Amino acid sequence: MGKYEPVLLRSVGVADSRTLAVYQSRGGYAGARKALTQMSSEEVIEEVKRANLRGRGGAGFPAGVKWTFLPKDRTRTYLCVNGDESEPPTFSNRVLMEHDPHQLIEGVIIAGYATKAQVAYIYLRVEFHEQFHHMQTAVDEAYAAGILGKNIFGSGYDLDVYVHRGAGAYVCGEETGLIESLEGKRGWPRIKPPFPAIEGLFRKPTVVNNVETLCNLPHIIERGADWFLGVGPQGSSGPKLFCVSGPVKRPGCYESPMDITCEELIMSDKFGRGMTDGAKVKAVFPGGISMGVLSADELGMKMDFDDPRNFGLLGLGTAAAVVVNTDTDIREVLRNLARFYALESCGQCTQCRMGTSWMYRIAQRIALGAGRLEDLDLFEEVSGRMGMMPGLSICGLPDGATFPLRGLIQKFRGEFEEHIRNQAPGRADELLTVLN
Amino acid sequence: MAWKTLDRTEPVYDKDAPVVLSEAVRRKIESYFPRYETKRAVLLPALHVVQESLGHVSWKAMAEVAEILEIPPSDVLDTISFYTHFWTKPKGRKVITVCRSISCELMGGREMLDAVKAKLGIGEHETTPDGEYSLVTEECLAGCDHAPCMLINERLHKNVRLEDVEKILADLENDRIDAQRSDLYDAPDEPEAGQSGDDAADATSDVAEMKAAD
Structure with a gap:
């Protein structure tokens, strides 16, 4: 296989890549110009559908198909760009906005045109300070150049783009949570149906797309769906960003077709370059923490949309891997993850609000050296009784909690049992103060 | 975040304070109106500007924001108590936010947090006595x-x-970023000191400001 030429990250390392002048000098906005001046909205949707661009935000739902759910007779449409990137350990959207904000704006224009949206909101998590300034500066530049606003490229299409900042909430990355947050409310996900395509922001038809998904659009329009289908394996075509972090030699965000394995992502010289200090891999969370966990003998998993299911994972997720080495106490990993979900549960659904808290308490007890063997069964029982999959919750957050936490217990049960058998007696007394 | 937020449950109860939002802050909040279909949607941008301007969002500030957005004050409290970013009581001039998620923890984040705590002599959700740093x-x-x-x-x-x-904590410039900034969410420049009015600005000037902001 020849050397892969990056598409989404092509501007990384280019001087002043954030500016409109540099973006345009490298062929920028040609895709949006082509879409708006040579194609109808329907043709754009058709091309994106044919490319089978699957959503990069986590669920992998085809973007073009999502757009077709909009009612035909609508008069007002909103486009929301999901830049809430809060899934540990994901940072690919950050990299895209840092190095190439105009690529995102071009994707927004194309998606806006395809969905006939009048207004697009780029929802950024508040912790993205630098990225907010980069995005807002780029939006200002685009307005000044007539690329946003009225009659874009002389096509008669008008689009206003506003950058909207969140205020710190994981659940606002869920599309209806994001919509509620945009409306100035708590980021509480909505009961579906109605889906956002029918009744979304301000109760109007709304499309929510991830930053990376939209960044693919200029390239699909410019090079055609056939090019996109030719990149990577069938069913998981197109360029994809992968993140790798933890104790690896070269943590970072890398672009590749989805034909690599998890092991390559960690070990290959093109990506993570192996573990630091000669340590060995104990566990990997390959798709952001919420998709689940792989043990060291499962690293042959392909990083595409389909193979993760064969390993008991929820899906590809955000394709951001965090590696845990053999020096790490698995109980601390469990505790860290359990805390995340307990604190980030929005609290609407009782079994998620209470279930994540119970799991955190059990994880704390185990980590503090006062675990009981029956805690492991209790943990599995609690995690099996929450989420959308048993049909109990409004959004997927509890499912995202279940997969990594239950996966840890199941795949590393022997290790947990060993810790519990070997723990010093008497720790249980200290717990009352910690757990309350 | 979430259903349980620290620090945000006991707002500074300055009910009887005089008007706390300046005319410039009010105008800036109103300048967001054309961006959204409802006034309530301006709530997060408004709270950002208020916090930038006053340092925190007190009871009175919430009530005044509610009045500008024509929503009940309880709706403002409802929203504000959900998000970790907003402070309802004074915070330090600089807020240190230490990441504690899995990648950072594996790479020594806990030790880093302990070092910051030791250096500043404060715990999580506390502010140094000189009001310089808050730690979360x-x-x-x-x-x-x-x-x-x-x-x-x-x-x-x-x-x-x-x-x-x-070294990082001793650096006076440790909160500045080296990039072109947008002032869209910043506190507005105050033309005259300590003066604020009760009347909302007329709509036409908002649109003009709005265009200028773009």
Whole structure:
């Protein structure tokens, strides 16, 4: 296989890549110009559908198909760009906005045109300070150049783009949570149906797309769906960003077709370059923490949309891997993850609000050296009784909690049992103060 | 975040205070109106501007925001108590946000947090006596390739080693970012000191300001 030429990250390392002048000098906005001046909205949707661009935000739902759910007779449409990137350990959207904000704006224009949206909101998590300034500066530049606003490229299409900042909430990355947050409310996900395509922001038809998904659009329009289908394996075509972090030699965000394995992502010289200090891999969370966990003998998993299911994972997720080495106490990993979900549960659904808290308490007890063997069964029982999959919750957050936490217990049960058998007696007394 | 937020449950109860939002802040909040279909949607931008301007969002500030947006004050409290970013009581001039998610923890984030605590002599959700720093922890800051990391106001400090902590905290510019900034969410410039009015500005000037902001 020849050397892969990056598409989404092509501007990384280019001087002043954030500016409109540099973006345009490298062929920028040609895709949006082509879409708006040579194609109808329907043709754009058709091309994106044919490319089978699957959503990069986590669920992998085809973007073009999502757009077709909009009612035909609508008069007002909103486009929301999901830049809430809060899934540990994901940072690919950050990299895209840092190095190439105009690529995102071009994707927004194309998606806006395809969905006939009048207004697009780029929802950024508040912790993205630098990225907010980069995005807002780029939006200002685009307005000044007539690329946003009225009659874009002389096509008669008008689009206003506003950058909207969140205020710190994981659940606002869920599309209806994001919509509620945009409306100035708590980021509480909505009961579906109605889906956002029918009744979304301000109760109007709304499309929510991830930053990376939209960044693919200029390239699909410019090079055609056939090019996109030719990149990577069938069913998981197109360029994809992968993140790798933890104790690896070269943590970072890398672009590749989805034909690599998890092991390559960690070990290959093109990506993570192996573990630091000669340590060995104990566990990997390959798709952001919420998709689940792989043990060291499962690293042959392909990083595409389909193979993760064969390993008991929820899906590809955000394709951001965090590696845990053999020096790490698995109980601390469990505790860290359990805390995340307990604190980030929005609290609407009782079994998620209470279930994540119970799991955190059990994880704390185990980590503090006062675990009981029956805690492991209790943990599995609690995690099996929450989420959308048993049909109990409004959004997927509890499912995202279940997969990594239950996966840890199941795949590393022997290790947990060993810790519990070997723990010093008497720790249980200290717990009352910690757990309350 | 979530159903349980620290620090945000006991707002400074300054009910009888005089008007706290200046005319410039009010105008800036109103300048967001054309961007959204409802006034309520301006709530997060408004709270950002109020917090930038006053340092925190007190009871009175919430009530005044509610009045501008024509929503009940309880709706403002409802929203504000959900998000970790907003402070309802005074915070330090700089807020240190230490990431404690999995990548940072694996790379020494806990030790980094302990070093910051030791250096400042405060715990989580506390403010130094001189009002310079407040310390909080947050879940993933999306800087995992540079773990462990922490934010000081706008600036993300990356790959923080324990021996760097002291130097970072001693740096007076440790919260400045080296990039072109947008003032869209900043506190507005105050034309005259300590003066504020009760009347909302007329709609036409808002649109003009709005265009200027774009």
